[in-house]
Amino acid sequence: MQTETTNTAQANFMLTEAEFNLIRTVVYKHCKISLNDDKIALVRARVTKQMRTGGFLSVKDYLDHVLSDHKSAAFIGFIDSISTNLTSFFRENQHFEYLSKVFLPNLMAKKRKAGDTRIMAWSAACSSGEEPYTLAMTLLEAAEQNPGAKCDFRLLATDISTAVLSTARTGVYAAPRMAGVPDRHRSKYFTACTTAAGERAYEVSPELRQIIRFRHLNLMDAWPFSGPFDFIFCRNVMIYFDKQTQQTLVERYWNCLRPGGLLFTGHSESLTGVKHRLTHRRPSVYEKCDL
Ligand SMILES: C[S@@+](CC[C@H](N)C(=O)[O-])C[C@H]1O[C@@H](n2cnc3c(N)ncnc32)[C@H](O)[C@@H]1O
Known part of the structure; x- marks a missing residue:
């Protein structure tokens, strides 16, 4: 037909x-x-x-x-x-605010006490890079606001689409795509440039780049790493998966979060109807509670 x-x-x-x-x-x-x-x-x-x-x-x-x-x-x-790749800098900003105001200061204090400097995070389904670069800015800002904290940030950013990963690695964003980036962050973490097409654009700084490793990954395949991550962003992709797939994925995330670690989902992606072992902390934020 x-x-x-x-x-x-x-x-x-x-x-x-x-x-x-x-x-x-x-x-x-x-x-x-x-x-x-x-x-x-x-x-x-x-x-x-x-x-x-x-x-x-x-x-x-x-x-x-x-x-x-x-x-x-x-x-x-x-x-x-x-695949649908819609994304933006500081998308669903409450997540970044919660990280910078609550989660990261506590985490840094805990790590400092334990003599641990490494903070590991994963942007699973990172699209063209706006999400992991926003996370990198959030981490660096949090470190600056906690002067005693010595931090070694490692941010893994993965996606199934090679096209968006290439944009992410290039790290050059046309001016209209920078709309969500506060002026202070833009002048601190980007350099103005011009694209090959003559458009006004901004290039991410080496400081942001060095925190992030971009990798090609189909979330349905075996993962060549196991964490443990302090937090995982899996936002605005589970909406494309059925409940059974979401359940399997959330269980896999659980396995590679450290105790006390967080899973962030998109605001329109509740885990209602999905069996999981995480504790719902706030809208679209779930914690792997200490065992
Ligand atoms: C709408 S974007 C979300 C980007 C970002 N997380 C955000 O919230 O702005 C969804 C991304 O999921 C990726 N994706 C879809 N299926 C995937 C899969 N099976 N494994 C890995 N990435 C996948 C797409 O390529 C796309 O870049």
């Missing part, structure tokens, strides 16, 4: 229900993103863009090519195109 038809100058594009079902099965199997019926227009638009870039004239040719090898650049590009 034909569900969508678009005529373009370059390609007559028809996405049949069977093709849409094939795409959603493959996507679910690979990264557990659930594409509901209402996502057909979005999938069509994204597949069309990929087809045009690759010069394909039919969806069948495109899918045959892309799906034949799950390790190929074409398949990675296809998955990149399906």
